[in-house]
Amino acid sequence: xxxxxxxxxxxxxDNYAGAHSEIIEAIQNVNxxxxxxxGNDQNTQSAKELFKHHFGANTEAYxxxxxxxxxxxxxQSITNSFDSIIxxxxxxxxxxxxxxxxxxxxxxxxxxxxxxxxxxxxxxxPHIYGFGDPHHSQPRVISITQPTELGTLYTExxxxxxxxxxxxxxxxxxxxxxxxxxxxASFNKNFKEITFDLGVDVLSFGGTKNGxxxxxxxxxxxKSLTTNFDYIRKQGMQLxxxxxxxxxxxxxxxxxxxxxxxxxxxxxxARILSEEVSKMEEVKITQNVEANGVFAIIPEHSILDLQDKxxxxxxxxxxxxxxxxxxxxxxxxxxxxxxxxxxxxxxxN
Ligand SMILES: Cc1ncc(COP(=O)(O)O)c(C=O)c1O
Numbered sequence: 437x438x439x440x441x442x443x444x445x446x447x448x449x450d451n452y453a454g455a456h457s458e459i460i461e462a463i464q465n466v467n468x469x470x471x472x473x474x475g476n477d478q479n480t481q482s483a484k485e486l487f488k489h490h491f492g493a494n495t496e497a498y499x500x501x502x503x504x505x506x507x508x509x510x511x512q513s514i515t516n517s518f519d520s521i522i523x524x525x526x527x528x529x530x531x532x533x534x535x536x537x538x539x540x541x542x543x544x545x546x547x548x549x550x551x552x553x554x555x556x557x558x559x560x561x562p563h564i565y566g567f568g569d570p571h572h573s574q575p576r577v578i579s580i581t582q583p584t585e586l587g588t589l590y591t592e593x594x595x596x597x598x599x600x601x602x603x604x605x606x607x608x609x610x611x612x613x614x615x616x617x618x619x620x621a622s623f624n625k626n627f628k629e630i631t632f633d634l635g636v637d638v639l640s641f642g643g644t645k646n647g648x649x650x651x652x653x654x655x656x657x658x659k660s661l662t663t664n665f666d667y668i669r670k671q672g673m674q675l676x677x678x679x680x681x682x683x684x685x686x687x688x689x690x691x692x693x694x695x696x697x698x699x700x701x702x703x704x705x706a707r708i709l710s711e712e713v714s715k716m717e718e719v720k721i722t723q724n725v726e727a728n729g730v731f732a733i734i735p736e737h738s739i740l741d742l743q744d745k746x747x748x749x750x751x752x753x754x755x756x757x758x759x760x761x762x763x764x765x766x767x768x769x770x771x772x773x774x775x776x777x778x779x780x781x782x783x784x785n
Pocket of ligand 1: 502
């Protein structure tokens with residue numbers, strides 16, 4: 437990656453962005469005197485209350501440093517090592533966590549084909565068997581990502597159907613919400629309505645991709661699922677000693693409407709980008725643009741031309757499908773300049 441790319445705001449990922457200025461301010465504001473360690477501080481108590489406000493009075497939130505930890509520890513809290521977790525083949529827990537879910541939960545991950553990032557009852561049904569058979573991993577969790585890794589959204593009905601199915605089979609529904617704010621912004625609904633009201637049992641809530649410097653939360657539907665979680669988090673090396681620096685960021689994100697402003701903006705940038713590029717004959721949008729990511733197939737020479745100036749990932753080397761992610765600090769000018777460069781590249785070749 438050359439310096440020109442590093443200085444540009446690109447479209448590689450929403451975690452290539454910096455932290456929002458209000459988040460930096462919140463960190464600075466708690467950087468005085470001393471306060472209790474390991475979450476025994478005022479900011480952590482008030483951030484936990486804010487999560488109850490957004491997700492429901494009976495829910496319980498715990499803070500960790502990153503999204504992989506949120507997923508792994510959330511899953512660990514609802515499984516035994518002889519269980520299995522069913523997820524999409526495209527799930528972050530399957531392809532982007534270096535096997536951490538398998539290593540730390542001990543569970544077997546069972547993946548199902550998910551061309552649009554989503555799993556359905558039909559795709560998971562063949563794997564739900566063997567209950568009570570000691571030769572077989574015990575199906576325990578269905579894990580979904582909302583929005584999916586492909587920028588699509590499960591409808592509320594789809595989530596409800598999956599949670600009903602999970603519960604009928606004595607299983608849990610886990611949700612990776614690394615970008616849950618983008619989903620809420622797209623639906624124009626609150627967090628409770630799009631998660632626990634639909635039967636989700638435990639979820640990862642992303643802060644980093646929506647403007648935090650670092651920090652994610654694990655949110656449980658109620659206290660009954662949290663019995664051993666304090667030990668699980670500490671043994672999992674994610675009990676932050678200066679937790680107030682994570683908590684203060686969540687306070688800033690969730691106490692006013694910063695979370696939705698940031699998410700709405702990122703979604704809007706992706707919408708504009710997809711509308712503009714879909715006017716070009718040589719560009720094929722491959723997924724519905726429902727949050728802040730755009731997936732498209734473009735000619736190889738244009739990938740190279742664009743990557744000379746902007747960072748982004750080639751999602752599939754075979755089909756030349758690329759992923760363009762927008763973030764809270766992507767500007768409309770960034771999008772227009774990117775689109776102009778693509779137009780020029782297509783015309784010149
Ligand atoms: C869907 C999804 N889940 C979880 C994560 C969290 O990853 P990390 O451990 O890098 O914070 C990411 C980040 O890319 C993600 O895209």
